Amino acid sequence: MDALKRDALSRIERTLEAAVARAAAPPAPPRLAAALHHAVFPGGARVRPQLCLAVAAACGNDAPGLSAAAAASIELLHCASLVHDDLPCFDDASIRRGQPSVHAEYGEPLAVLVGDGLIVLAFETLALAGMERPDRLGPLVGLLGRAAGAPTGLVAGQAWESEPYAVLEDYQRAKTGALFVAATMAGATAAGADPLPWHRLGDRLGEAYQVADDLRDAVADTEELGKPVGRDAALARPSAVAEHGVDGAVERLYRFLDDAVDSIPACPGAGMLKDLVLLQAKRLVPKSLASTAA
Amino acid sequence: MDALKRDALSRIERTLEAAVARAAAPPAPPRLAAALHHAVFPGGARVRPQLCLAVAAACGNDAPGLSAAAAASIELLHCASLVHDDLPCFDDASIRRGQPSVHAEYGEPLAVLVGDGLIVLAFETLALAGMERPDRLGPLVGLLGRAAGAPTGLVAGQAWESEPYAVLEDYQRAKTGALFVAATMAGATAAGADPLPWHRLGDRLGEAYQVADDLRDAVADTEELGKPVGRDAALARPSAVAEHGVDGAVERLYRFLDDAVDSIPACPGAGMLKDLVLLQAKRLVPKSLASTAA
Numbered sequence: 057m058d059a060l061k062r063d064a065l066s067r068i069e070r071t072l073e074a075a076v077a078r079a080a081a082p083p084a085p086p087r088l089a090a091a092l093h094h095a096v097f098p099g100g101a102r103v104r105p106q107l108c109l110a111v112a113a114a115c116g117n118d119a120p121g122l123s124a125a126a127a128a129s130i131e132l133l134h135c136a137s138l139v140h141d142d143l144p145c146f147d148d149a150s151i152r153r154g155q156p157s158v159h160a161e162y163g164e165p166l167a168v169l170v171g172d173g174l175i176v177l178a179f180e181t182l183a184l185a186g187m188e189r190p191d192r193l194g195p196l197v198g199l200l201g202r203a204a205g206a207p208t209g210l211v212a213g214q215a216w217e218s219e220p221y222a223v224l225e226d227y228q229r230a231k232t233g234a235l236f237v238a239a240t241m242a243g244a245t246a247a248g249a250d251p252l253p254w255h256r257l258g259d260r261l262g263e264a265y266q267v268a269d270d271l272r273d274a275v276a277d278t279e280e281l282g283k284p285v286g287r288d289a290a291l292a293r294p295s296a297v298a299e300h301g302v303d304g305a306v307e308r309l310y311r312f313l314d315d316a317v318d319s320i321p322a323c324p325g326a327g328m329l330k331d332l333v334l335l336q337a338k339r340l341v342p343k344s345l346a347s348t349a350a
Numbered sequence: 351m352d353a354l355k356r357d358a359l360s361r362i363e364r365t366l367e368a369a370v371a372r373a374a375a376p377p378a379p380p381r382l383a384a385a386l387h388h389a390v391f392p393g394g395a396r397v398r399p400q401l402c403l404a405v406a407a408a409c410g411n412d413a414p415g416l417s418a419a420a421a422a423s424i425e426l427l428h429c430a431s432l433v434h435d436d437l438p439c440f441d442d443a444s445i446r447r448g449q450p451s452v453h454a455e456y457g458e459p460l461a462v463l464v465g466d467g468l469i470v471l472a473f474e475t476l477a478l479a480g481m482e483r484p485d486r487l488g489p490l491v492g493l494l495g496r497a498a499g500a501p502t503g504l505v506a507g508q509a510w511e512s513e514p515y516a517v518l519e520d521y522q523r524a525k526t527g528a529l530f531v532a533a534t535m536a537g538a539t540a541a542g543a544d545p546l547p548w549h550r551l552g553d554r555l556g557e558a559y560q561v562a563d564d565l566r567d568a569v570a571d572t573e574e575l576g577k578p579v580g581r582d583a584a585l586a587r588p589s590a591v592a593e594h595g596v597d598g599a600v601e602r603l604y605r606f607l608d609d610a611v612d613s614i615p616a617c618p619g620a621g622m623l624k625d626l627v628l629l630q631a632k633r634l635v636p637k638s639l640a641s642t643a644a
Contacts, residue, residue, distance in 0.1 A: 078501075079500040084502075088506060140462055140466065146462075169512075172434065172498075172499075173500045175469050176498045176500075176505065177495070177499055180496070183495060186487075190487065193484065193487050194484055197491060205373060205466075206379075206382060206383070206471075207378030211470065212379060215463045218379065218456075219379045
C-alpha cells in the first residue's frame with residue numbers, strides 16, 4: 057500500500073512537472089513561467105489525482121500514460137481554481153499551502169493569467185496523452201470540462217457566491233464534488249472501463265472533503281491549515297458548519313465516508329481502494345476534533 | 351460570396367448559441383448564465399471563426415459539425431480573453447463592443463469566472479463535436495491549447511505586459527497572431543487536411559490585424575471603436591504605432607496583407623479565400639486613414 061502510494065505520487069509529480077515545464081518553456085515570459093511553477097509546486101496532498109490513479113488501477117490501468125495525464129489534468133484544474141479563488145475579488149487570501157498566494161507574490165494580473173494558463177494546460181496535457189487512445193480522449197475532455205466549467209463545475213460553484221441565495225448542497229457539489237466525480241470517472245475512462253458506476257464514489261468523497269474543509273476552516277488554526285482560518289464566517293459563505301453546527305457537520309462527514317466505501321463497485325482493486333478511502337478519512341478530520349470524533 | 355459569408359456567419363452564431371446555452375442551462379447560477387451570454391452576444395465581426403470556416407471550406411469541409419465547433423471554440427477563447435483583458439487589473443475597460451464590459455455590468459468576480467468558463471466551454475464544445483471524428487480531436491485540442499495558453503498563446507501574450515521588457519513581435523504574435531494561426535490550422539485539421547501549409551496565412555493575418563488594432567487605438571474615436579481609445583499609449587504598452595509611427599504602421603499593415611494573400615496554398619477554394627482576405631483588408635484600415643492610405 058505505501059509503495060503503491062509512493063509510486064502513484066511520484067507519477068503524479070513527474071507528469072505535473074512535465075506539463076508545467078511545457079507551459080513555462082521559452083519563449084514564455086519569465087515571470088509568468090515562475091508564477092505557473094509557484095501555483096503547482098510544492099503541491100498539497102494531491103488527493104484528487106491520487107483518487108483518479110487509484111480508480112484507474114482498480115480498473116486494470118491498461119493505458120498508464122493516459123491515466124497519469126488525466127490525474128495531472130485534474131490537479132491542474134484544481135490548482136487553477138485555487139489561484140483564482142485567492143484573488144482579491146474572491147477570498148483575498150495572501151497565504152496558500154503555507155507560502156504566499158500567487159497574486160501576493162506575482163501580482164493580480166499574473167494570477168489571473170496563471171489560472172487561465174493552467175486550465176488550458178489541463179486540456180493540452182490530456183490531448184497530448186490522448187493521441188495514444190483517441191477513442192478515450194473525447195469522453196475525458198468532456199468529463200473534465202463538466203467538472204471545471206458551468207453549469208455544474210468549479211466555475212458554477214464559485215459563481216454561487218455571487219448570487220443572493222444559494223442552496224448549500226448545489227454550491228458544494230459544484231465547487232468541490234464535481235472535481236472528485238471527475239477524478240473517479242476519469243480514472244475509469246482512462247482505463248477503458250465504464251465510468252458511470254464510479255460516479256457515486258467521487259460524489260460522496262467530494263461531499264466528505266467539503267464538509268471537512270468547512271470544519272477545518274471553523275476549528276483549525278492557521279498553522280495546521282496553511283491558509284487563513286475563519287474565512288467562511290467572515291465572508292458569510294454557505295458552510296456545513298454554519299448550517300449544521302460542528303457536531304452536525306462531523307456526523308455528516310462520517311456518513312459521507314461510509315457511503316463512499318459502500319459505493320465502491322466490485323472489482324479486483326476494491327480492497328485497496330477501501331483502504332485508501334479509510335486512510336483519507338483519518339486525514340480529513342481536523343486534529344482538534346480527532347479525539348472527540350473518533 | 352455574400353451568401354457564403356451569410357451562411358458561415360449563421361453557422362457560427364448557431365454553434366455559439368448552442369454552446370453558451372449548455373453552459374448557462376440550469377442549474378447554472380442565474381447571474382453567471384446572464385454574464386456568459388453577455389460576453390459572447392452580440393458579437394464583434396467574428397473574424398477568427400469566419401477565417402476558420404473559410405479554410406475548412408477551401409479544404410473540402412468533409413466534417414461540417416467539427417469545423418463549426420472548431421470555429422466556435424476559437425471565438426469562445428477570443429471572448430474569454432477580452433473579458434479578462436478588460437478587468438481592472440489589466441485594461442480596466444468599462445466598454446466593449448459598445449456595451450458595458452462584463453466586469454462593469456456583473457462585477458469582477460463574475461468576470462473572472464466568465465473568462466474561465468468560456469475557456470472550458472471552448473474545449474468542451476470541441477470534445478462534443480470530436481466524437482464524430484476522434485482522430486482529429488487530439489490535434490484540434492492541441493492547436494487550440496497552443497493558441498490560448500503558454501508559452502506562445504494568448505496567456506503568454508497578455509503576460510508580456512507584466513514584464514519589464516518585451517519584444518514587440520513576440521508580444522503581438524502571442525497575443526493576437528496565435529489565435530489567427532489556430533483559426534487557419536484548425537480549419538484545415540477539422541477538414542482532414544494537413545494544417546502546416548496554413549500556418550503562414552494565419553500568422554500574416556494576425557500580424558495585420560494587430561497592427562490595424564494599434565492604428566485604430568491611436569487614430570480612431572471611441573464611437574468607431576466601441577471601446578476607449580488611446581489605451582496603448584496611456585498604459586505604455588508595446589504598439590506598432592509607438593514603434594514605427596502611423597505611416598510605418600500603415601506600411602506594415604499592407605505588407606502583411608500582401609504576404610497573407612501570397613501564402614494561400616493552391617487548393618479549390620483559393621480564389622474565394624483571396625477575396626475574403628482582400629475584403630477584410632478594407633475593414634482593417636481605420637476610417638480616418640482610409641483616404642490617405644488607399
